Amino acid sequence: MTDNTIVILGNGISGVTCARHIRKNDPDIPITIVSAETRHFFSRTALMYIYMGHMKYEHTKPYADDFWEKNKISLKLAWVEQVDFTERELHLAGGEKLSYKTLVLATGSKPNKFGWPGEDLKGVQGLYSYQDLLQMEENTGKIGRAVLVGGGLIGVEMAEMLRSRNIPVTFLVRENGFWDNILPVEEAALVGKHIREHHVDLRLATSLEEIISDKNGAVQGIRTTDGETIDCQFVGLTAGVSPLIDIFKDSPLDTDRGILVDDKFQTNLPGVYAIGDCAEFRSAPGEGRKTIEQVWYTGRMHGETLAHNLTHKKQVSYVPGIWFNSAKFFDIEYQTYGHVPAKWTEPYHSFYWESGSGKVALRLLFDQKDCILGMNAFGWRMRHEFFDRAIREGWKAERVLKQLSSADFNPEFHRQFHQQVLDQYNRENGTAVKLPKRSFIQKLIGSRA
Amino acid sequence: MKFLQNTGLIFFLFGLLAFTLIPFLGTYQLERSEVRKQVKDIHQEAMMEVLQPMFGTRYASNFSFVRDFNRYFDTYNEGLKEDQAWDKVIWDDYAFPLTKASSMSPVADAPLLFLVLSIGLAVFGGLLYTLPMYRNEPAGIKNDGIYFSSMKARGWLGIITGTYLILFYIILYWYPEYLTNLVIMVDPISLLLSGGPASQWFLYGLIYTLAILVMGVRMFRKYKGNNYQTIRTVSVMFFQLSFAFLIPEILVLFNMPWHDFKNIWPLDYSFFYEYRIEGMLGSGALGMFMLIWGIILILIGVPLFTYFYGKRWYCSWVCGCGGLAETLGDPYRQLSDKSLKAWQIERYLVHGVLVFAVLMTAVTIANYFMEFALLGQATDQLHSIYGFAIGSAFAGVIGTGFYPFMGNRVWCRFGCPLAAYLGLVQRFKSRFRITTNGGQCISCGNCSTYCEMGIDVRWYAQRGQNIVRSSCVGCGVCSAVCPRGVLKLENGEEAGRVNDMPIIIGNESIKVKS
Ligand SMILES: Cc1cc2nc3c(=O)[nH]c(=O)nc-3n(C[C@H](O)[C@H](O)[C@H](O)COP(=O)(O)OP(=O)(O)OC[C@H]3O[C@@H](n4cnc5c(N)ncnc54)[C@H](O)[C@@H]3O)c2cc1C
Numbered sequence: 001m002t003d004n005t006i007v008i009l010g011n012g013i014s015g016v017t018c019a020r021h022i023r024k025n026d027p028d029i030p031i032t033i034v035s036a037e038t039r040h041f042f043s044r045t046a047l048m049y050i051y052m053g054h055m056k057y058e059h060t061k062p063y064a065d066d067f068w069e070k071n072k073i074s075l076k077l078a079w080v081e082q083v084d085f086t087e088r089e090l091h092l093a094g095g096e097k098l099s100y101k102t103l104v105l106a107t108g109s110k111p112n113k114f115g116w117p118g119e120d121l122k123g124v125q126g127l128y129s130y131q132d133l134l135q136m137e138e139n140t141g142k143i144g145r146a147v148l149v150g151g152g153l154i155g156v157e158m159a160e161m162l163r164s165r166n167i168p169v170t171f172l173v174r175e176n177g178f179w180d181n182i183l184p185v186e187e188a189a190l191v192g193k194h195i196r197e198h199h200v201d202l203r204l205a206t207s208l209e210e211i212i213s214d215k216n217g218a219v220q221g222i223r224t225t226d227g228e229t230i231d232c233q234f235v236g237l238t239a240g241v242s243p244l245i246d247i248f249k250d251s252p253l254d255t256d257r258g259i260l261v262d263d264k265f266q267t268n269l270p271g272v273y274a275i276g277d278c279a280e281f282r283s284a285p286g287e288g289r290k291t292i293e294q295v296w297y298t299g300r301m302h303g304e305t306l307a308h309n310l311t312h313k314k315q316v317s318y319v320p321g322i323w324f325n326s327a328k329f330f331d332i333e334y335q336t337y338g339h340v341p342a343k344w345t346e347p348y349h350s351f352y353w354e355s356g357s358g359k360v361a362l363r364l365l366f367d368q369k370d371c372i373l374g375m376n377a378f379g380w381r382m383r384h385e386f387f388d389r390a391i392r393e394g395w396k397a398e399r400v401l402k403q404l405s406s407a408d409f410n411p412e413f414h415r416q417f418h419q420q421v422l423d424q425y426n427r428e429n430g431t432a433v434k435l436p437k438r439s440f441i442q443k444l445i446g447s448r449a
Numbered sequence: 450m451k452f453l454q455n456t457g458l459i460f461f462l463f464g465l466l467a468f469t470l471i472p473f474l475g476t477y478q479l480e481r482s483e484v485r486k487q488v489k490d491i492h493q494e495a496m497m498e499v500l501q502p503m504f505g506t507r508y509a510s511n512f513s514f515v516r517d518f519n520r521y522f523d524t525y526n527e528g529l530k531e532d533q534a535w536d537k538v539i540w541d542d543y544a545f546p547l548t549k550a551s552s553m554s555p556v557a558d559a560p561l562l563f564l565v566l567s568i569g570l571a572v573f574g575g576l577l578y579t580l581p582m583y584r585n586e587p588a589g590i591k592n593d594g595i596y597f598s599s600m601k602a603r604g605w606l607g608i609i610t611g612t613y614l615i616l617f618y619i620i621l622y623w624y625p626e627y628l629t630n631l632v633i634m635v636d637p638i639s640l641l642l643s644g645g646p647a648s649q650w651f652l653y654g655l656i657y658t659l660a661i662l663v664m665g666v667r668m669f670r671k672y673k674g675n676n677y678q679t680i681r682t683v684s685v686m687f688f689q690l691s692f693a694f695l696i697p698e699i700l701v702l703f704n705m706p707w708h709d710f711k712n713i714w715p716l717d718y719s720f721f722y723e724y725r726i727e728g729m730l731g732s733g734a735l736g737m738f739m740l741i742w743g744i745i746l747i748l749i750g751v752p753l754f755t756y757f758y759g760k761r762w763y764c765s766w767v768c769g770c771g772g773l774a775e776t777l778g779d780p781y782r783q784l785s786d787k788s789l790k791a792w793q794i795e796r797y798l799v800h801g802v803l804v805f806a807v808l809m810t811a812v813t814i815a816n817y818f819m820e821f822a823l824l825g826q827a828t829d830q831l832h833s834i835y836g837f838a839i840g841s842a843f844a845g846v847i848g849t850g851f852y853p854f855m856g857n858r859v860w861c862r863f864g865c866p867l868a869a870y871l872g873l874v875q876r877f878k879s880r881f882r883i884t885t886n887g888g889q890c891i892s893c894g895n896c897s898t899y900c901e902m903g904i905d906v907r908w909y910a911q912r913g914q915n916i917v918r919s920s921c922v923g924c925g926v927c928s929a930v931c932p933r934g935v936l937k938l939e940n941g942e943e944a945g946r947v948n949d950m951p952i953i954i955g956n957e958s959i960k961v962k963s
């Protein structure tokens with residue numbers, strides 16, 4: 001192997017994006033991706049759809065299998081036991097060694113466990129990897145009830161997965177509202193209500209005390225901190241994830257919760273970088289941003305940015321733009337742009353509208369000058385471009401509200417909510433914002449402008 | 450609920466069973482009077498002689514009757530061919546009308562009873578099954594378990610269904626004489642609508658329409674809450690029922706040529722055939738209108754509507770083939786091949802068929818004006834090749850029979866010349882596109898999986914590129930199934946429609962070109 005080889009450890013979105021962009025910028029440099037999970041890159045976000053029968057594993061692969069060879073990216077299916085940073089070598093399980101000039105660590109995360117009694121019993125698991133999915137398939141074959149612990153996005157996904165097979169689900173959430181460290185009260189309530197609509201036994205303000213074993217070391221129930229026992233044959237641990245960095249514990253690599261990096265993804269060791277879920281910035285990459293970014297989109301952007309730096313003389317810092325994210329709670333889609341914390345204080349103020357059905361909602365957050373800071377939308381698809389611009393340019397509330405129709409990304413013929421939103425806004429603020437006029441011709445040819 | 454649905458399923462299966470068994474009923478006996486009635490004058494004498502041994506014989510089944518008929522008929526023709534007496538060979542198909550006329554089955558005595566027991570029961574059962582679907586469930590994507598389903602994921606149920614459909618089409622196109630009882634069964638409806646007896650095509654039109662209607666109801670249930678799906682389904686149901694089924698029959702009632710006003714050349718490949726042109730020209734003002742309307746649709750309608758709305762205005766809102774694909778075929782949409790290879794084959798095939806259709810029509814028109822003998826022969830040859838290979842085998846047998854194997858748009862994607870024409874306009878001059886919503890794609894693959902045209906939607910979406918593809922029929926299902934709200938079908942300004950080098954919103958570090 002030539003000594004300018006770039007080895008990427010981890011074939012998730014961050015590692016793979018990095019490899020693709022390096023190849024785009026440099027047609028020759030040798031690239032090897034090592035991962036122990038699956039031979040080919042697949043979309044972790046689609047794991048739930050395999051379980052639910054919407055797709056098969058092969059549908060979750062974003063690139064055809066011959067893509068890698070065509071792009072001269074070699075794939076290595078192996079677990080890395082250890083990295084010898086001085087010899088610049090990866091030690092693979094089975095004894096093989098792989099040397100590198102540049103090493104990109106993109107090892108992702110693992111589900112959190114908080115030392116609950118019984119957390120390692122049979123039938124207790126998190127959901128992160130493809131292997132977890134196979135295990136879940138096995139663990140949920142014939143069961144009477146499942147309990148999920150920890151209310152986050154993966155928890156809801158797991159609830160939806162189990163419900164798709166008519167398995168009764170009890171969902172323990174420590175907080176008083178669903179995902180209420182991220183969602184404001186109203187939104188948390190809206191989501192909670194919808195989860196219950198899907199016949200999930202959602203227990204707010206309830207924590208896990210212990211997981212109870214049967215004679216064979218398999219789960220037979222759980223006890224909550226209130227002392228209630230619930231019989232179940234499956235426990236899903238969905239209380240967040242943390243960086244998967246176990247193999248670096250006793251190495252010269254600087255780590256804290258994740259692998260510590262600067263704004264160019266450089267670790268403390270020369271030629272070694274970390275991106276994606278496993279990286280922890282020494283200082284947050286932007287105002288209001290976290291030092292560990294554990295979402296798909298940021299993993300992608302990390303990969304893009306590092307690839308640029310590895311193939312260009314002029315180095316750039318990682319500068320993420322306006323924050324955005326999305327998720328789906330059973331049938332209700334959620335999109336967020338900009339910054340909407342769970343709680344805010346004066347002089348920030350917000351506008352919140354919810355449809356009569358309780359399944360569509362819009363939250364806009366403004367600063368003291370009435371400029372938009374961020375938004376949450378539920379059951380209402382919004383144009384990324386619109387809010388990216390409105391937030392960056394700090395549009396005034398009335399301007400945002402007036403133009404809401406052009407942000408609407410719902411399918412054609414969908415019910416329109418703009419007028420209802422305006423009515424409420426005008427009522428609350430004593431304003432008279434009107435719907436922009438669209439001529440008949442504009443409507444007929446579907447013109448947006 | 451489950452009980453109702455299961456009952457529905459049982460009714461449906463009984464109806465289907467009855468439909469399958471009816472052709473086997475009854476006895477057959479050929480009468481001289483029928484030969485006189487059904488056979489052209491020039492063939493009367495010959496046929497009387499050829500069929501001589503059959504008169505007075507009572508056949509216990511359709512099969513033995515047809516076997517004998519074919520034996521006598523073929524022996525006669527073969528003999529003439531060997532003697533090179535080409536002008537005496539009988540090319541007309543008398544098997545169907547004579548079998549129909551010879552049937553002495555109980556179906557003829559009580560056609561309505563059999564109709565109710567077969568098609569009626571199937572429709573009733575189908576509605577009983579579909580109407581309660583997802584009742585008491587919130588609106589949302591209902592794709593649970595599709596890949597565990599034997600019917601929808603090429604399991605044995607799918608294979609049986611596909612095989613049944615293929616066999617049905619083969620019999621319908623090439624051996625309709627075996628379906629005579631079924632045709633007799635729908636005679637009363639045909640008489641009511643057009644004043645004439647039914648043909649196998651009437652039978653086919655009837656079940657085709659009913660399939661679209663019943664499975665259209667299923668679409669309402671399945672895509673509850675998605676108005677785009679509901680409205681376009683209403684549209685295909687309407688166009689099938691009125692334009693494709695009722696109006697043509699009523700035209701016949703008024704002595705007009707059978708005509709489907711929404712069918713457009715080159716899908717309607719026989720539009721410029723001599724008999725069609727003569728038919729239209731010979732039918733007064735309305736006939737003239739048919740001709741002019743047809744030409745306007747080809748020359749102005751297609752480009753204009755496609756410019757404003759994309760080819761979806763036709764393919765998933767109006768077209769009959771599209772209508773069946775979008776209703777009966779919806780459960781199979783995920784089976785289309787998404788590979789690059791399939792896309793290459795698609796482009797060669799579909800444009801190849803378009804070229805074939807155009808050439809054939811050019812020759813036909815030239816022949817119409819020049820009446821040159823050699824050209825006439827060539828025209829007939831081309832017509833029969835096209836009719837057999839494209840019109841019947843591709844559009845019918847493969848087009849529908851392959852639903853459970855290759856998805857519901859095999860014909861539309863690989864074969865339909867009109868789709869190719871609409872697609873060229875859509876690709877190069879249209880306001881339609883599927884807009885990708887900035888950086889929101891999580892590459893999950895739902896959109897690509899459920900694209901019936903085999904477009905790898907995700908490939909575009911994950912790089913922030915709008916989807917502008919000639920094959921897209923605008924069914925809107927990618928947008929419906931996307932869990933992150935990434936896709937929107939829309940008509941808009943041409944500027945910015947095609948973005949080959951998209952920049953994904955969200956990363957300010959560099960301007961990433963995907
Ligand atoms: C069920 C689920 C749903 C999600 N849904 C969303 C969503 O909707 N939206 C969103 O933004 N985010 C979502 N996420 C989060 C998102 O998937 C992650 O942020 C993202 O996948 C992280 O990518 P990555 O490249 O950093 O790491 P990963 O995708 O975790 O890839 C790391 C790879 O490295 C391999 N690896 C690690 N260590 C070793 C080793 N020592 N040897 C060999 N191989 C190794 C791992 O096996 C893994 O394959 C979801 C996560 C899960 C689990």
Ligand code: SF4
Pocket residue numbers: 889890891892893894895896897906907910911930931932933934935936
């Ligand atoms: S369904 Fe949506 S999120 Fe999933 S790959 Fe397609 S566009 Fe992306």
